[in-house]
Structure formats: C-alpha cells, structure tokens
Amino acid sequence: MIGERAIVVVDASGLSAGERDAVEKKIEQSLGVAEGVAEVRVAMMADKVERRIIAVGSGKGGVGKSTLTTNLAVALKRLGLKVGVVDADIYGPSQPKLLATEGQKPQAVDDKLVPIASKYGVPSLSIGHLVKPAQALAWRGPMAVGALAQLIDADWGDVEVLLIDLPPGTGDVQLSMLQKHKPDGAVLVSTPQDLALIDAARAGQLFDTGGVPIIGLVENMAGYQCPHCGETSDPFGCGGVEAAAGRLELPFLGRIPLNMAIRIAGDSGEPPAAGDGEEAAAFRDIAQKLADWLAREAA
Template identity: 60%
Template sequence: MIDRRQIEGAVAAVAGPRATVRVEGDRVGVVVDATGLDPQARDALEASVRAAASVPGAEVRVVMTAERATRRLIAVASGKGGVGKSTVAANLAIALSRMGRRTGLVDADIYGPSQPRLMSAEGERPTARDGKLDPVPTPYGVPMLSMGQLVEPGRAIAWRGPMTAGALGQLVDADWGATDTLVVDLPPGTGDVQLTMIQKHRPAGAVIVSTPQDLALIDATRAIDLFAKAGVPVIGLVENMSGYACPHCGEVSDPFGRGGAEAEAQRLGLPFLGRVPLLIAIRTASDAGRPPASDPADPVFAPIAEHVAAWLADH
C-alpha cells in the first residue's frame, strides 16, 4: 500500500507549497504550480518532484501548471525610419527592468532587425518548446526575441503581409514566463506589422519617437493618428537627436532642430517623455552592444522609463 504521507513529505522537501499530492490506489498524481519559473527551472523542478514521488509499485503523473501572466505590451513606434526608435526601445526595456519590472523585448522590425546588435545577443538562436519559442537571455536581464535571431546574418527578408503577421505572432506569443512588460520595437510607418499588432496583440500603450525636424514630425503624427483611431493610448513622445555637443569645444548645436517633438506633444495634448541628445557616446555604446541604460548613472533613458512606469501604474 502506498504511504501518502511519505510521498507528501518527500515532494514538499523539493517543491514546498508549490505541490499538491493525490493518491488513488497505485496512482500518484502531483500538481505543481510553476508560475514564474523559466523553462530550465521548470524542467528541473518537474524532474525533482517526479523522483520524490516515485515509490515501488506506483504510477506517477506530474502536472505542471502556471497562472497566465498579466502581460502588458508597450509599442515603440515612429512614422519614419532613422529616428532612433530601436535605440529608444532597447534602452527603455533595460531601464524598466532596472526599476523592477519583469521586462522582455520583442524586435518586431521584421525587415530591419537591429536589437541583436544593440542587446549584445548576435549569434544567439532561440530554442522552441511545445511549439513556442523560448526568448534569448541578454547580459542586461532583459530576455528578447528578434527576426535577426531566426535568419542568417545579412540575409534579406522579402516577405509579404501574411508572413510578417505570422512571424510577429511567434515572437509575441513566445514562452515569456513571468515577464509582465513587453517592449515591442515596431518597424517604421503604419503598415501590416502595426495593424497586426493592434488587432491581434493589443498594446497597452504606445511610445512615439521622432527627431525635432518638421518632416519627421509629420510622419510621427501619422503614427499617432493610427494608434488614436485604433483606441490605443499614446503614452507620450520622445525627441531623439536633440542637440549636439561638440566633443572638442563643448558648443551645442541643433542640426535637426530642437523642441519640435515637445511642441507637437503640447499641440496634440500628449505627454512629452524626454529628450535624447545626439551624442557620440550613445552611438558608440549602441554599436558595441552596451546600451547606455545599463549604466546605473544613466541620465538620459532612466527619466523616460520613469514616465512610462508611472503611466503603467495609473492605467
């Protein structure tokens, strides 16, 4: 006869209150709460529980369960390319993580993925489990997935709309574990990926990135209009490439203008989240896979992340 108390004690020793034991005849069933565990830790716990519950003559079944995480998506978007959207997305994800949010990063820029370089994850390939991708870890505590990790480096991605929608679904619906916030780096513009994102994955809010110049702001306004028509709140605007300080003489110039995004935010009644200066240090650190937000003393992206975190807390 199977001793239930013996099995309960053995299982509790390895799983604590996560496990519930049920014995019926020669069958032992163990239900384990795996909420918050990454795939490796979940597999290790399942193996330990199975070993603890195994006694002579018993048929053991272990069921791993997990509460579905309440995950909120933050879309980082721009009306046009070349405004530093991906740099803002990477640093926003890292800064939010440093503030205590369990943050992941999705590089949804299907045709021009750059997050593997920015996040020092080039050459890393995600694995799959039960039909879902496992995000790739990064040195900054932010798991990520990117099309750049699924295709050969330098290979052109010549896909039509339905294929990009399928790729986006694989990235967003991956096994993100306990991640509560996903920062999604969207491609520039208002095309198929943006529409699929809004219709199927519904961001909690959007951060719009623009340079101060009028042409960029015109396109940024179109992106804002897309989210507004879809009922997705715009968290605010970020002004990138805002002011250049000469490294030799220290004189500050404004090759792209200054204050345009802030003025546009005010005109549209939207929050202004902050400025990112045009600094060589930001460019070189990004190219080297060392996002500035990973520095505890970062004065640029941390305040932007604080605005976003405050918005998330209020909505």
C-alpha cells in the same frame, strides 16, 4: 499499494517552459521507480502574469526607435520591473546587436520560442535570432505577420512589461499587432524636424484609430555638443516634438541628445541605460515616466 497513480501539484510561478519541463521530468523519474506507483501525473500551477504590451513606434526609420526601446527596457529593469523586448522590425532587426545577443538561437519548448537572455536581465526575441546574420528577407506581408505572432506569443515567463520595437511606418506588421496583440499603450519617438513629425503623426493616428492610448512623445537627436569646443548645435532642430505634443495635448516624455557616446554604446551592445553616466539620465527619466503610467493604469 499496487498500481496506484501519484498526482503531484507544483507551484510553477516564475518558471519558464523549459524549467517547468525539467521539474516535471525529474518528478516523474523519481516517483516512477517508487514501489506501487504505476502512473505519475504532474500538475503545474502558476499565477497568471499581468503582462502589459507597450509599442514603441515612429512614422519613419532612422529616428532612433530601436535604441530608445533597448534603453527603456534596461532602465525599467533597473527600476525593478520584469521587462522583455520583441524586435518586430522583421526586415531590419537591431535588437540582437543592441542587447549583445548576436549569433544566439532561441530554443522551442511546447511549440513556443524561449526568449534569449541578455547580460542586462532583459530577455528578447528578434527575427535576427532566427536567420543568418545580414540575411535579406523577401517576405510578403503574411509571412512577416506570422513571424511577429511567434515572437509575441513566446514563453515570456514572468515578464510584466513587453516592449515591442515596431518597424517604421503603418504597414501589415502594425495593423496585425493592433488586431491580434493590441498594445496597452504606445510611445512615439521622432526627431525634431517637420518631416519626421509628419510621419510620427501618422503613426499616432493609427494607434488612436485602434484605440491604443498614446503614453507620450519622445524627442530624439535633439542637440549635439561638440566634443572639442563644447558648443551645442541643433542639426535636426530642437523642441519640435515637445511643441507637437502640446498641440496634440499629449504628454512629452523627454528629450534624448544627439550624442556620440550613445551611438558607440549601441554599436557595441552596451546600452547607456545600464550605466550611471550622463547618457543614462535621459533614458532613466523617460523610463520613470513610463513606469508611473503603468502604475496608474494598474491601480
């Protein structure tokens, strides 16, 4: 056998682009030196992943949207789903700190970014992984939109659910996502006070106009328990989001308390949902409702 072509078909299901590349090179090196083989061709076959994109949005900043996204991702992972996170807040990325991946840089394979792995089993990509820490970005809309496309179109491997941590408001990033990467559903988060609810309603209208189903509403920073006396107060009010969900005939997914432990955990890159304490329970319950919604949609 002289000058024959060797064709190898590989089941590459579950392999990342980098892993597929390594397997291909190894096969080529092994067969390339075999007697009579003039050419080696490797065909990578993989099952197409049914990936759902879920947007986590709010009408304004400072309502805990990024913290909710991180903890939902970790809680969904603990429920057995393969989850990734895109930090779409181009001007104020938070996910590198929340997932303890600060300082790490993604590699690119075949012109696609490879997400950063975290110790919680949730890969992520953020503009914070691509620029210097604390670097201010003075990008116009098209540049921000282009950056978002690179993050979403990355090599997410076998990720089944991609959570998009959106920036506040209803600007270029949100509009571009609706046009090019239409989410399968959206979760809206707000604090209970009227001002935040007005802005959350605007975000809801944007998703509704774009034909994106709103999975439900989450009330954040609802109730503060004093660590000294144990008394609970409501500096931002309580029940406003649940009441709004009722008026809009949308599901109410749950309530996250205003809790010092959650804030400290976020600053240290240790999502409460990764543990089994009281702080994890609220995130776990909301994640279960989201998982149930995903299961119903897949049926």
